[in-house]
Amino acid sequence: MNATTAPTSATTAATKEEDSTTTSFSSLHPDIIEAHILPRLDGPTLAATSCSSTTLHQLSSQDHLWSKKCHSTWPSTRSPRVCHVISTYPGGGPRNFFAHAFPLLEEDHSSSKLSRSSPSAPPPSELISAVDIHYKEKLIFSKVQETETVTGWFRCSPFRIDLLEPKDVIPTPIELPDGDDTCTVIFNDMTLSWILIDPIGRLAVNLSSHKPVTVQRHWLTGEVQVSFASILAAARGHVQCEIVVTCGVSEEGEMMQMREISLAIEDMDGMHRNGKECLGILQRAMGGKKGKGRNRVEEGQRMYKEYLEMKKERRERKVRTERTLDILCVAFGVSCFVGFLCFIFFR
Structure with missing residues (x-):
């Protein structure tokens, strides 16, 4: 009797404890x-x-x-x-x-659909860039910049937004490690957010991959170029929205200084798009679907690698096409020359 009662009492006590925990x-x-x-x-x-x-x-x-x-x-x-x-x-x-500005943009638009569609709203007359750069989770740069988009100069010139003047130098806490580990350190510890805002249409999108996609150091000057990117769908394929942070060595030679922070958009042939074209691309990006935000670093790296593969395939296809045209031109020239010789000797 006691043996049967003891487990029942223990079970009841455990159930009560579980209920108190869950509630x-x-x-x-x-x-x-x-x-x-x-x-x-x-x-x-x-x-x-x-x-x-x-x-x-x-x-x-x-x-x-x-x-x-x-x-x-x-x-x-x-x-x-x-x-x-x-x-x-x-x-x-x-x-x-927050739901629009935190995650990466999803690639859910095909170029064929985009070629037949255009943004329903008029292009924004102004863009606001809200940019933050962190190193080891500490803020090292923050700026808001407004860019007008209505002048002919903006619409016809290659799209580019610069946050620093040519002579501006921003000191950073990035120390130069011993050896050649500078690129690895920056790649692992630097994050960047570039939120582009349409203040009239009340739309926003984050154009950064959060962490760098590439970090390169110039062998002569020692400058480090850190690139962040997002891949956007366009009417003719895809374009790369590239954010470049250029860091130089301080005069003391111990710390890094930011000397350039810029945003530009180029197509798969490496050509920079003008402001008018980029406004349409950015409008579609702002109104497009956003990711879940959980794996944005992995998604950014994946999208960038896929974009590089598409560029490589496009370049190889272009080389094959040019080679075929060269062969056809040579064959046409030879046939014309043979025909001319036949005309001379057999007339």
Whole structure:
């Protein structure tokens, strides 16, 4: 009798303990959850938490919570101009802005569809760039820059946005390691976010791969060129949106200094697109589907490698076509020469 009763009592006690554990979080006061727990979560975790229950959805959807999350993730968004865009962002304010600006862009548009379609909204008269660079999770550069897009000079010239003047030098905490490990250190520890915003249409997209896709050091000057990229669908294939950060060696020779931070768009033939073409490409990117944001580093590397493969195949196909044309031209020339000789000797 006692042997039968003992396990039952133990099971009941374990069940009660399990119930108290599972209900402990829901029994917390909402103010505690909102003030002390939710602010500690990162953006993707906070978004996942909002799907757990109705109460958590209500608490996790507060505008002030997502505004703080935007500002902590991208310090450049504290700018009054960007704050206004975030607060009035359609579809959910700061929460929807974060959902658009955090993940990479998905490649879900074929070039054939894009060639027949065009953005329904008029092109933006201005673009806002909110840029943040971190090294070892510490902010080393943050800037907001406004770029007008209505002048003929912008629309006809190659698209390019420079954040630094030619003589500007930004010191960084990047120390030069012993040996040739500078590129490896920067590749592993530097992250960049470049959010491009249409302030009129209230659209935004992050054009960076978050971590570098390539890091190269010049053998003579010692300058390090760090490249971030995103691959965008265009009417004729794909284009590469490349962000380049050029770092030089300080006069003391111990630290790195940022001397160039620029954004440009080039096609698969290595030609830079003009401003008018790029506005259409960027409009489609802003209105396109965004990824989940969890594996953006891996996705960025994968998309970049696939783009390089497409460029290689395109280049090889172009070489084969040119070689075939050369052979045809030579054959045509030889046949004309033989025909001319026959005409001379057999007339």
